[in-house]
Amino acid sequence: MKPAKFDYERATDVAHAIGLLKGSGGFTKILAGGQSLGPMMNLRLAQPDLLVDIGRIEALKRIEKTHDSLFIGALVRHAMIEDGKAPDTTRGYLRSIAGNIAYRAVRNRGTVGGSVVHADPSGDWPTAMLAAGASARITSANGARSVGLDAFFTGAYSTVVGEDEVLEGLSVPAFSDHARWGYYKICRKPGEFADSIGAVVIDPARSYARVVLGATDGAPILLPALASRVAAGQAVSIADAGAAIDAVHSGFDPFDRQIHATALSRAITKALAA
């Protein structure tokens, strides 16, 4: 229950972090809040040779509201959003999700960017941010690029962020005043890893509707057929959700399929009732 030996460097800014990532010969991981990496290293599921600590880079802690979006720096901690320290541009969506991640002691140190780039299928932010239509800002030595989260996750614990790149933050489109959302997480105990997550955002003013299934065996799954139904205000039963899941993923066993269909149907019911 102790991590294997590793070296540690603290980056002073993003360029320094990228330099440290490029210069390392072995397996290097970025350390932000460490609330997922720490347990994995203690369990020796991860044994990096070098940790590059970006935790002190002030530029990655910024929260910025523009006329149509909210930029959340990669190092913004879950508790900051839970406590309303970011402007509410999503009708309470981000705040509600932040407040139900793991436990308060974890939310005080864990970061939004770390959660997204860690891409744990059971994590809240990958599924929630994908449903909200967020995009990731990624920086490398060659400059910055923006990637929609629908093209960001490549599998469980896997994203398009390269080994010498840093996630700077996420840009979340502002919800209109009539936007509705639903989020339903199935956990055996509060704070545990989710067995399934359903996330729904409907915003007719922007002609926007997304339904996402998370906590699967891979990347969060978009369900456009269900999104169209929800956009039209149609209820979705557990059986309907199950059929929609079958159309995009055939690999779930009956138990998982039922859990996922239930989470989706409940999230949709919440969104339609909102």
Added chain:
Amino acid sequence: MKQVTMTVNGRSVTQLVEPRTSLADFVREQLRFTGTHLGCEHGVCGACTVLIDGEPQRSCITYAVSCDSAQVTTIEGFDDDALMADMRTAFHENHALQCGYCTPGMLVTARDIVRRLPDADEKRVRLELSGNLCRCTGYVGIVRAILSVLAKRKAA
């Protein structure tokens, strides 16, 4: 080894640490503040919860080297804290501990619940306690202790 300087229980300390030394092992083994307990060592049980810069955090999945310049408060650092004094008394009166292993983390979390959520009801207290495991008490006494401090503060 890396040099780290931080304030622990109000005293500045500068020491050499292995990067892989957790904050929990650092305060226990190098500073001898053994009140911080290690249970699961992967962030689930809450026994190792301490304050870092005033907020409860897990010292088992936080590396000491990453706490350079931080203010750390372990269970030994609350002697002059009125809220913690009330909480200790309430734990005693409500039989909120038996073996005591979870208690340092429980107290840090309990104090934070009262500080942050003055209107918390029993359901909310139980939800907030979900990150601290106790295998003796069944939580009844712990919840009662926290509710009694909440009620006392409201009445004051």
